Amino acid sequence: xxxxxDAYPEPSILQQPVAKLPWGHIALLLTKVKKAEHRxxxxxxxxxxxxxxxxxxxxxxxxxxxxxxxxxxxxKRTLPAERSDLAQQTLKDPYTFEFLNIAADMRExxxxxxxxxxxxxVLLELGAGFAFVGRQVPLKVGRKDYxxxxxxxxxxxxxxxxxxxxxxxxEPEHAGKMNFYLTAVDEQMRxxxxxxxxxxxxxxxxxxxxxxYALRDVAKPIGVAEWRTxxxxxxxxxxxxxLPSVKDIERELGE
Numbered sequence: 651x652x653x654x655x656d657a658y659p660e661p662s663i664l665q666q667p668v669a670k671l672p673w674g675h676i677a678l679l680l681t682k683v684k685k686a687e688h689r690x691x692x693x694x695x696x697x698x699x700x701x702x703x704x705x706x707x708x709x710x711x712x713x714x715x716x717x718x719x720x721x722x723x724x725x726k727r728t729l730p731a732e733r734s735d736l737a738q739q740t741l742k743d744p745y746t747f748e749f750l751n752i753a754a755d756m757r758e759x760x761x762x763x764x765x766x767x768x769x770x771x772v773l774l775e776l777g778a779g780f781a782f783v784g785r786q787v788p789l790k791v792g793r794k795d796y797x798x799x800x801x802x803x804x805x806x807x808x809x810x811x812x813x814x815x816x817x818x819x820x821e822p823e824h825a826g827k828m829n830f831y832l833t834a835v836d837e838q839m840r841x842x843x844x845x846x847x848x849x850x851x852x853x854x855x856x857x858x859x860x861x862x863y864a865l866r867d868v869a870k871p872i873g874v875a876e877w878r879t880x881x882x883x884x885x886x887x888x889x890x891x892x893l894p895s896v897k898d899i900e901r902e903l904g905e
Contacts (some may be wrong), residue, residue, distance in 0.1 A: 667694045667696075670697055671693055671697070674703045692709065692715065695714070695715075717744060717746075718777075719739045720875075721738075721873040721874060722856070722858050722875075723741065723871070723873040724865040725737045737807055737848060737871065740777060740779065741850060742875065743875035743876060744877060746877075747775060747877060757817065762800065762815060769782055779804045779807065780803075780804055780811065781802060781804070785799065785801075786798070787801045789835070789838060796834065798813075798835075799814045800813040800815070801835075807848065808843070808844060809848055810835050810839060810840065812835060813851075814827075814852070816851065818853065818855075819854055820851065820855070822864040825861075825865055826868075829870045829872065832849050832871075833870065847871075849873070850872075850875065851874045853876055853877070854876065856874055856875075
């Protein structure tokens with residue numbers, strides 16, 4: 651097989667990604683993913699990320715192929731061309747944290763603790779390359795102490811990724827504070843070999859036009875995406891209220 655690969659390195663000769671998967675993965679893709687191009691996307695993602703069958707099933711169920719690269723960002727303007735495309739594809743919108751038990755009155759600090767408590771699943775949802783650094787990471791600027799909600803390092807982008815969590819819809823002032831955090835991280839934590847840090851604002855909701863306006867003149871690379879705990883939230887906003895709730899279905903079945 652090695653001689654064959656050396657003699658015929660052209661991609662057209664090599665196996666398709668689907669053929670490199672275990673049969674259980676292939677059967678799952680054949681039964682749950684209708685379009686060939688989508689099956690190819692999941693096959694490539696499975697190989698790149700090392701997804702188990704259970705993880706692949708979860709990614710298919712949450713329509714990962716529709717969400718990848720969809721965050722609103724200013725990367726094209728703030729990052730070199732060779733990095734902006736990779737950074738864009740690294741983020742998604744929305745992020746689906748179905749494993750979190752979110753109460754209606756939960757605070758941002760409670761959300762942080764819930765995410766850290768499920769960090770392995772969170773890393774799977776974030777995607778390949780993310781390494782967890784810490785939560786409530788302290789930064790001292792002048793006479794005041796600041797704390798980053800979550801800090802990651804991305805092994806492919808070779809930079810810190812600052813994640814701020816919001817239990818509310820995106821507001822323009824969120825971008826200004828993230829810009830400040832990124833400046834502080836680059837000044838105090840960034841190594842000479844590291845690339846400029848990237849910010850990710852995870853909000854309960856966002857108006858994409860408001861986000862675009864807010865990021866237009868921001869100097870640091872920032873992405874904004876929604877976070878969700880239910881699959882129904884990945885549907886278009888106009889259809890989210892059209893589906894019955896679990897209680898509605900149970901009530902119908904009981905009758």
